[in-house]
Amino acid sequence: xxxxxxxxxxxxxxxxxxxxxxxxxxxxxxxxxxxxxxxxxxxxxxxxxxxxxxxxxxxxxxxxxxxxxxxxxxxxxxxxxxxxxxxxxxxxxxxxxxxxxxxxxxxxxxxx
Amino acid sequence: xxxxxxxxxxxxxxxxxxxxxxxxxxxxxxxxxxxxxxxxxxxxxxxxxxxxxxxxxxxxxxxxxxxxxxxxxxxxxxxxxxxxxxxxxxxxxxxxxxxxxxxxxxxxx
Numbered sequence: 001x002x003x004x005x006x007x008x009x010x011x012x013x014x015x016x017x018x019x020x021x022x023x024x025x026x027x028x029x030x031x032x033x034x035x036x037x038x039x040x041x042x043x044x045x046x047x048x049x050x051x052x053x054x055x056x057x058x059x060x061x062x063x064x065x066x067x068x069x070x071x072x073x074x075x076x077x078x079x080x081x082x083x084x085x086x087x088x089x090x091x092x093x094x095x096x097x098x099x100x101x102x103x104x105x106x107x108x109x110x111x112x
Numbered sequence: 113x114x115x116x117x118x119x120x121x122x123x124x125x126x127x128x129x130x131x132x133x134x135x136x137x138x139x140x141x142x143x144x145x146x147x148x149x150x151x152x153x154x155x156x157x158x159x160x161x162x163x164x165x166x167x168x169x170x171x172x173x174x175x176x177x178x179x180x181x182x183x184x185x186x187x188x189x190x191x192x193x194x195x196x197x198x199x200x201x202x203x204x205x206x207x208x209x210x211x212x213x214x215x216x217x218x219x220x221x
Contacts, residue, residue, distance in 0.1 A: 003155075031207050033209065035211070041213060042198060042211050042212055042213035042214045043156075043198060043211035045208060045209060045210055048207050048209075050207050056207070056208050093156075095207075099144065099202060099207065099209075101209065102157075103155045103156040104155065105155055
């Protein structure tokens with residue numbers, strides 16, 4: 001079946017603009033995760049959603065970052081007033097309760 | 113606090129040599145440990161998890177709670193093993209997953 005998809009694959013924006021990144025998880029997966037991958041920094045946990053529980057937002061680096069998951073499926077990560085340090089690859093993953101995560105291809109964000 | 117440390121950013125070995133990618137963790141509870149791999153131009157994918165106690169592509173990893181380690185090992189490296197390897201930890205019963213910084217393995221012919 002279809003894997004996790006993310007859009008756009010690349011995004012170039014100007015400092016101060018808002019951006020929205022989209023994630024379509026694997027159908028039926030109850031958990032959805034967002035990570036940020038910066039050069040030499042590994043994967044930085046941002047947020048996860050699990051079923052109808054309140055999301056764990058403990059990894060969001062500032063209040064400029066927010067995410068929502070509608071209908072238990074598609075998720076959008078929004079970054080307001082982007083800064084150059086927000087430039088990174090943003091990865092989405094989904095899983096069932098057994099927690100093996102299936103990753104999307106990522107969105108490469110460049111803030112000029 | 114949960115923390116995963118992969119001390120080597122780059123590991124280079126010759127084909128046929130043994131390889132060990134180190135992973136140490138810090139967590140006060142009972143952890144679940146994973147190794148994920150990202151081959152060139154491919155998505156990040158699960159390699160193995162400690163609760164499965166299985167060998168994937170010749171790789172094994174043993175959870176050592178005394179040393180808080182989960183090192184990844186393979187007795188004979190192959191060129192196709194060249195990739196970026198990430199160690200990850202989540203709390204048993206929880207979903208938040210912390211990844212290490214990753215180790216790039218380069219297997220030379």
